[in-house]
Amino acid sequence: MMSKAKIISTIFIICLSLFPLNNIDIIIAVFLILSLGLVHGACDITLISTKLNTSSIKIKTGFIILYVFIAFLSFTIVYSLPIIGFISFLLISSYHFGEQHFHKKLSNSKLKFYHFLSYGSLIFLIMIETNKKSVYEILKPILNIEMQTVPIQMMLYIFSSIIILLWVIDYKNLKFSILKEIFNLIVICVLFYETGLIVSFATYFVIWHSVPSIYDQIEFLYKKVNLKTLLQYLKKSGFYWAISIAGLTILVLKGDVIGESFYRVSYSFLVSVTIPHILLMTKILSKSN
Structure with a gap:
């Protein structure tokens, strides 16, 4: 059911981008990120308490302090060592995306780590390859390097081959149709190719990642997913979501004060709130299978 919803929603976004009406696709993309995208990471304190x-x-206070410390450490590393920080963040995020997509479909596999990392990396590489210009423009002031020298296309071929190899080797442990997953990847490729970077990222991040993550979180917290538990989840997330929105608003409004480091500070801030969430969700998903 959710798989069909993801496909239909993605095709809808693609169609919107083909017939743009005053950048409605970008408006929807930003709305998705600021709503469901942020909400899916706004219930971490409740998840920690339940876990x-x-x-x-x-004990609860200790873990919350640890959570904040990891966020602070992530910010420091990414801001001070942008290239190392970016590579680390990309790898961790790739694993996280792959884990969210496959954690139920590969619960019996001993190679799940490689499945998760390879699939998530492939998603990022496709997105970068199909939106090179935008990605390079964003990363240049953050990393201070020429991204054109990075062999993205070669890496894309390598990770595609690794995924196919893993599916062949681990075939008996796959709880999904390979043809269906290939079809999903084709739809995602079309999405990335036909839409700009913002719409591409927002659609995948929200529809393919955040919504399934919210479902898993509700299931973890309340043991079942229905309208009542969804509303309970949103109520728990509301306060922290509002704080996130306020933080982003202040960051944008004070951009001129931050000056030339604005993009690096913004990026480091986003990474710092993402890394602890990823580590927490990895702990939860690894125990939910």
Whole structure:
């Protein structure tokens, strides 16, 4: 059911981009990121409390402090060492995307780590390859390097081959149709090719990642997914979502104060709030199978 919804939603976005009406596709993309995209990472404190399964304030506080420390450390590393930070973030995010997509479909596989990392990397590489100009323009002031020298296309071929090889080797443990996954990838490729970077990223991030993640989080918190538990989840997430929106708003409004480092600061901030969430979700998803 969810798979069909993702395909239909993606095709709808592609159609919007083919017949643009005052940049409606970009408006929808930004709305998706600021709503469902942020919401899917706004319930981490509740997830931590549920994961710990303890009433001890000290233990909960300790984990929250650890969460904040990881966020601060991530910001420091990414801002101070942009290239190393970017590569690390890309690899961690790739694994996270792959894990969200396949964690139920590869629960019996001993090679799941490689499946997750390879698939997520492939998604990012396709997005970069089909939106090279935009990606290079964004990354240049952040990394201070010429991205044209990076062999993206070669890496794309390598990771495609790795995924096919993994599917062949691990065929008995696959809980999905390879043809269906290839079809999904074709739809995603068309999306990335036909839309700009913002729409491409927003559509994949929200429809293919955030919505399934929200479903898994609700299932983890309340053991079932229905309208009641969805509303409970949104209620729990609301406060932290509002803080995120406020933080982003301040960051944008104070861009002139930050000056030339605005893009690096913004990027480092986004990474710092993403990394702890990824680590938390990895812990939750690894135990949910």
